[in-house]
Amino acid sequence: MRMVAWTCTALAAMVGMTLVSCGGSSTGGVKLQGAGASFPAPIYSKWFKSYSEAHPTVQIDYQSVGSGSGIKSFIDKTVDFGASDAAMTPEEIGRVDPALGVQLLPMTAGSIAITYNLPDVKELKLSRQAYAGIFLGTVKKWDDPLIAKANPGVKLPDSPINVVVRADSSGTTFVFSQHLSAISPEFAKGPGTSKMPNWPVGTRSKGNEGVTASVKTTPGSIGYIEYGYAKSQGMPMASLENKSGEYVAPTTASGQAALASAQLPDNLIAWVSDPEPKDAYPITTYTWLLVNKKYPKTKLTVLQDLLNYCLTDGQKEAESLGYIPLPASVVARVKAAVGTLQAAG
């Protein structure tokens, strides 16, 4: 009886273990797994889905877990490729297994829009000092001379500015704070460039959707969100003064003008933290895919084919999803980099 009892217990425990440990089994095709930034997740999912439909034996999973987790998973080799809005720091690159190496590939780009809620104001122009001041907390009221000067004829309310920033640490915040640090020495000395800086003002909301909701429901608010998201939500977007002193609204064209101004170095990591051209929107950034320099043969062929698809046909879908298609010169550079990936023995 005792024997039977123990056997039953052991059996039950084993069944439990098997249920837990046994995920899906492989189906013979090629499976690529990726994880990382949430900002490009909509366009990546679209690309991977279209590609899988055209190539039924290929299965591609992308988890939008955030740039930080994406980099970590990539370094830990739990995924085949990573994705990051904040590229990789030299320190992070140093932690990648040297036998495999790492290549960063810009895949698409996006702008960050400053959105606001002023019921009586149709168009808002913000000078560099004005928006840096707003996010530093030194410009406190909507009728501040710094804002009024750029908006002649616009009736600005005599109400306090309610600043809304991202609460969660994010690539969007990294790019935005990097731009503010580039144009304002006070900002660089104060909060600085970070995925979650210590903002001196404002309430903090979670995610693009949280910031949008807070701005939408609170008159007198201002916040920053991704351009694609702002466009899809129909949020008003301020025109910002760029380095040449022109006021530029976020559009695909102004974003591309910003990208074209940056020289891509050999490692393909370039920041457009303060573009110079007259028609360039000031806050624009690439987003990167992280791949190893060496892959097993089967995976390599599929990955190269997939990346080439994303860089050619895929780019055509960027604009409708609110992203900025890469300039042709950049596409050529990235394609060349894809070609240098090697098969590992």
Add this chain to the structure above:
Amino acid sequence: MDVAFRRLCVVFAWLSVLLVAFIVLRIAFAAGPAMRHYGGGFLSGRTWDANRGEFAILPEIWGTLYSSLLALIFGTLFGVAAAVFLSEGFLATVLFGVLKVFGIEFHRVWGKIPEQAENLLRNLIELLAAIPSVVYGLWGLFVVIPLIRPACNWLHLKMGWMPLFGTDLSGPGMLPAAIVLSIMVLPTITAISRDALTSVPPKLRMAAYGLGATRWETILAVILPTASRGIFGGIVLAFGRALGETMALAMLVGNANTVSVSLFSPANTLAALLANTFPEARPSDVSVLMYAALVLLAITLLVNVIGAAILERASAGLEGGKA
């Protein structure tokens, strides 16, 4: 077979205990470097600045306790009231009276209405527990905040000298978070209180009526004290839930590192901080977050222990039915 079943139970019981111990140990282990580096100052400072490597969580500790306490105050008031309403047959009495007007109070179908209506209400309240946290958060953002803003700003304007109303409500803040949180813990309090109230022995109620007590006197002086142990238990459970609630709070509390008694000021909670920071944390920051998680665990444990102690004390004096 009996033996097998008993062993299976023992195995699973120990597994869950081991799991908790394992989680605590892993968190403590991961928090080690941060604990050595920041020590006790982590609990008393106010800056969270990843750029400068300054981390401290006093605002989060304060916000966690303050929001949970506020939610508990609202939640207990409404929750216990709802439990009394549901268990004392107020609704049934009214409906019974209505049916009586039509002379169908003992009808085969119609006669069941009073009981059914109470069941429906009870299920509705318990259904609140099934709503996902993120839905509560969105509801708070789009409904609660715009709804309470005029009243809050009026209070601030007229009574701003009171620390409670010391700031204006610009959007997400402590009060909307506490209101939504109180609705989230309401089903816990109501369900457990109702069970406690219905299990009060009927002889006590009869005795009270027999001594000439009115219905309200009976409820307030006999029924509620007798059920107090169960009600306190529900409150402690709800407190635990409120402390750990993450998503809705991360969306509603404003996530600003301030320590303020003002109901309208944005604040932050430990769980919200973890949820907001963890996904993009650098490896060097993870240890700090684990330290914060450990503090949250300790607070939850402390609350449960204190709750259990209060339960022992309070109910010993209040419960009359033990004799």
